[in-house]
Amino acid sequence: MSLKEIIKVPNPFLKVTAKPVKVIDENILTILDDMMETMYHANGIGLAATQIAIDKRLIVMDCGKKKFETQDKSEKEYNGKIDNEQIESFPIKMINPEIISLGENIEEMEEGCLSIPGYNAKIKRPSSLKVKYIDENKKSKTINADGLLATCIQHEIDHLNGILFIDHLSKLKREIIFKKAIKEYSKN
Numbered sequence: 310m311s312l313k314e315i316i317k318v319p320n321p322f323l324k325v326t327a328k329p330v331k332v333i334d335e336n337i338l339t340i341l342d343d344m345m346e347t348m349y350h351a352n353g354i355g356l357a358a359t360q361i362a363i364d365k366r367l368i369v370m371d372c373g374k375k376k377f378e379t380q381d382k383s384e385k386e387y388n389g390k391i392d393n394e395q396i397e398s399f400p401i402k403m404i405n406p407e408i409i410s411l412g413e414n415i416e417e418m419e420e421g422c423l424s425i426p427g428y429n430a431k432i433k434r435p436s437s438l439k440v441k442y443i444d445e446n447k448k449s450k451t452i453n454a455d456g457l458l459a460t461c462i463q464h465e466i467d468h469l470n471g472i473l474f475i476d477h478l479s480k481l482k483r484e485i486i487f488k489k490a491i492k493e494y495s496k497n
């Protein structure tokens with residue numbers, strides 16, 4: 310396993326649409342492990358392959374260990390919200406994730422992103438969903454998710470389609486964050 314560099318805005322790779330994984334081989338499993346290590350190292354709860362400049366449809370998440378700072382819920386309470394029988398524990402690795410359906414209820418949640426570090430915003434998204442993916446054991450899975458996991462899945466799959474959380478904001482709000490962020494990052 311090795312740590313990878315997480316690319317930041319305005320890196321054009323963040324606009325790339327990732328390609329489906331055709332063969333799940335050692336290379337893919339290594340990328341997933343590297344992504345997980347990189348995510349933990351950056352203290353994140355989710356990471357998409359495009360964020361380490363790999364254009365494959367791979368995401369990793371661990372919503373069970375760290376919560377968004379603005380969320381005032383215990384881990385126990387949060388975990389109780391996840392409605393699925395197949396994920397008993399985090400972390401989760403998803404290959405070729407595909408949202409099958411989104412719930413009707415819309416919720417606003419504070420989001421951040423390792424590719425736009427230091428900037429958060431409240432984003433409205435469906436609060437539940439059904440997602441299909443292949444796991445690291447090559448098993449096809451379909452799960453229901455809500456709460457933070459549902460938000461995280463949508464955020465990470467967006468990355469695979471070249472979409473950032475700030476793209477869900479108004480043009481004005483998006484540009485304010487974008488300009489501030491790239492100005493700050495260019496200093497380093």
Ligand code: NI
Pocket residue numbers: 421422423424464468
């Ligand atoms: Ni992100």
